[in-house]
Amino acid sequence: MRVLLIEDDKLIGDGLKAGLTKLGFSIDWFSDGKTGLQAIDAAPYDAVILDLSLPGIDGMDILYQWRNSGHDEPVLILTARDALSQKVAGLQNGADDYLCKPFALAEVAARLQALIRRRHGQLTPTLSYNHVVFDPASMKVTSHGEPVILTPKELAILELFMHNAGRVLPRPLIEEKLYNWDEEVSSNAVEVHVHHLRRKLGNDFIRTVHGVGYTLGEAK
Numbered sequence: 001m002r003v004l005l006i007e008d009d010k011l012i013g014d015g016l017k018a019g020l021t022k023l024g025f026s027i028d029w030f031s032d033g034k035t036g037l038q039a040i041d042a043a044p045y046d047a048v049i050l051d052l053s054l055p056g057i058d059g060m061d062i063l064y065q066w067r068n069s070g071h072d073e074p075v076l077i078l079t080a081r082d083a084l085s086q087k088v089a090g091l092q093n094g095a096d097d098y099l100c101k102p103f104a105l106a107e108v109a110a111r112l113q114a115l116i117r118r119r120h121g122q123l124t125p126t127l128s129y130n131h132v133v134f135d136p137a138s139m140k141v142t143s144h145g146e147p148v149i150l151t152p153k154e155l156a157i158l159e160l161f162m163h164n165a166g167r168v169l170p171r172p173l174i175e176e177k178l179y180n181w182d183e184e185v186s187s188n189a190v191e192v193h194v195h196h197l198r199r200k201l202g203n204d205f206i207r208t209v210h211g212v213g214y215t216l217g218e219a220k
Contacts (some may be wrong), residue, residue: 001046001116002177005029006036008054018066019105024139024155026180033057034220044176047074047115052079067094118161127162130220131181132201143201155177157193170213
């Protein structure tokens with residue numbers, strides 16, 4: 001899942017980007033408020049981590065402008081502002097969650113996963129489709145009850161497909177969800193990942209829609 005991170009503290013930003021990337025998220029990190037405000041239009045983000053005390057423009061003003069312009073991406077405010085009145089204001093202005101610094105990486109990841117689940121209308125913490133079960137929190141996959149080892153990118157593309165069961169995903173959209181702006185993408189990267197997933201999960205698990213993209217196979 002692709003996440004927009006707006007945080008001006010280099011130590012915190014570095015830690016979040018490195019830690020969340022290891023957990024399977026694709027992170028675009030901006031440290032300036034004005035740049036971060038505009039960045040949300042540049043990619044199909046699944047969630048946002050937003051600091052409030054930012055150079056250029058305050059995070060609360062960013063959130064206000066996003067919501068007024070129709071952006072509905074889930075926003076997790078991550079800030080040192082820990083007064084109850086500030087938490088209430090953040091949630092009333094459109095934030096979906098509010099977490100104060102200092103924080104634990106595991107909690108940030110869990111809150112992001114919960115926000116993304118809610119956005120897709122998913123009630124349970126695990127994703128399942130036919131014989132495949134995926135737990136995003138533990139990054140474990142089983143097929144017919146047996147564990148399957150997937151690479152981080154394979155896990156990311158599997159989660160994307162399982163969140164969008166019944167929908168055909170064009171290759172450019174898959175690339176945008178899988179890769180941040182710092183990563184180079186080879187012309188056949190998606191095809192390679194799909195090939196590996198089919199080899200590990202079954203040839204009929206992902207279906208090619210020629211000229212359009214890919215979708216999960218028929219539900220059984």
